[in-house]
Amino acid sequence: MIDDLRRDYRYGRVDLRRHTVPDNPWLAWALHLSHTMAEARGWSGIVHRTLDRNLVMLLAGYLDGERIRYSDYYPVLRDRMAGLKRVTEVLQSMGILLDDRPDTFEAWMTDKLADLHPGIRRDIHSWARALHEGGPRVRRRSEGTVRNYLYHVQAALTDWSQRYGHLREVTREDILAAVANRSGFARALTLAALRCLFSWAKREGLIFRNPTTGIKNGPCERRILQPLSEDDITHAVNAATTPHARLFVALAAINAARHGDIRAILLDDVDLGNRRITIAGRIRRIDDLTHQVLVEWLDYRRKRWPNTANPYLLVSQHSATGIQPVTQPWVGYLLRGLPATIEGLRIDRQLDEALACGGDPLHLAAVFDIDSSTAIRYATSARQLLQRPHEAKPPPSPGTRGSTLDDSPDEPVGSS
Structure with a gap:
């Protein structure tokens, strides 16, 4: 596969109203997939023709072994508001898509941890990635769970970053102070996230002792509905x-x-x-x-x-x-x-x-x-x-x- 070939699809488009469809076996395959999907999903003529025009634009000059970068055609189809998702699905089915879209979770996490001390930020980033991806000693969590954990510990991490440069400096008193002003489910979730964080840090050898050990959550009073x-x-x-x-x-x-x-x-x-x-x-x-x-x-x-x-x-x-x-x-x-x-x-x-x-x-x-x-x-x-x-x-x-x-x-x- 040719992965380093970049194309600019803003120029050299083929107008199907004036020109015949280029003779390219890969384009013929793509148009066949387009027709099959249109029949199976009941697309209107406008949707089907728009997809065909986009596929002709992308595959008219396609070379064997080339992989089409998402970042190359994304700005063109975004400006034209023309079936970005359907084009991507066809290219994925053909196995010629190079999906270089940025990881939205990584970008979100980088933004959330920007204000933390570098030493703490590095460990929190590794912990969140381990939860998101899972591993031999870490059960994989959904992206929503990881976001929820970070949301509930962010205030404590920001406070600690002003005084400490590493998680090993956090004490039991810091944990108690982090949950002191919280009650009910907010306290339970914050403590659960902190336990998860420091248990992971202890297994990875980043801290000497777990400061959350022995801290009980206490009764969680539910409000009357x-x-x-x-x-x-x-x-x-x-x-x-x-x-x-x-x-x-x-x-x-x-x-x-x-x-x-x-x-x-x-x-x-x-x-x-x-x-x-x-x-x-x-x-x-x-x-x-x-x-x-x-x-x-x-x-x-x-x-x-x-x-x-x-x-x-x-x-x-x-x-x-x-x-x-x-x-x-x-x-x-x-x-x-x-x-x-x-x-x-x-x-x-x-x-x-x-x-x-x-x-x-x-x-x-x-x-x-x-x-x-x-x-x-x-x-x-x-x-x-x-x-x-x-x-x-x-x-x-x-x-x-x-x-x-x-x-x-x-x-x-x-x-x-």
Whole structure:
């Protein structure tokens, strides 16, 4: 493979309206892949022709053994707003892509650790990379977990960098001071991150003793869950002005579905004829309101993207040309800044049921398919709210949004 050949694709483009397709076997292969993908995914003619033009631009002068650098064609396609992701997918399928994109995690970590003392920064950088990549003695963590760990220890690391030049100088008193002003989950997460850091440093021989040894977290008091007000729910409903937003709100507020579970629903999971929908592997009956919102969304989806082959119930302008689910921020921004977010509506629905059933954790576990600790937390909050009726809204009457559901494990959430 020729890896050091650089090309400037801003010049020498081939206009397919005036010229024939260049005779290049690699280009012919790429156009065949483009045609196959377009047929399989139901692309419109515009999307298909745009991809073909980009492939002609990149492969008209392609040489055997050459690898096409991502950084060479990225600025051209970015300026033209023309199918960057689809071009990259075709080149990857052909095995001729040289992906030289910068590591976003490394760039983020470098920025976060910029203010630390060089000696501490070097060790923290090695620790975070070891967690992210895993190793013989380190269990691999997700990027989100590593970011969370760094977020909770950053204040302590910044303070230590003003006094120390190495982690071995950190004492037990420094650890206690770092968690002294924190409580609940913030304290637990900070201490867990510090334990992980210094346990790793001890195994690597960077420190002589672990300063977190023997420090107990103590009881973690959970706050009492509070129901949303009717005004909060009304604002959320009014903010959901599009079919997909209304579907998200209905599934969260009626079926207590999580954000990720809603995005993962497939078209095959929806059975309108029998009024059933499968969410997170659990079959639930569709109530009248959810049925109405589902029909509205499916009509919109069929008219907006009639040829899409995306198997997921929810699609967007970007995901309709592929086979991936919609991204997390796609709907989140609609309710951003409002008290009743998608997650808030889900929690309120489960708390509503806990209030209606008198705080029975077995009922909650059966209806919502949640684990025992979560069911006990909702039940405990409900009992405390029921003991202070002036602070909680009254339990809903039958037939309302939070009506009591049958406590049979097979009974779906949101039954009418």
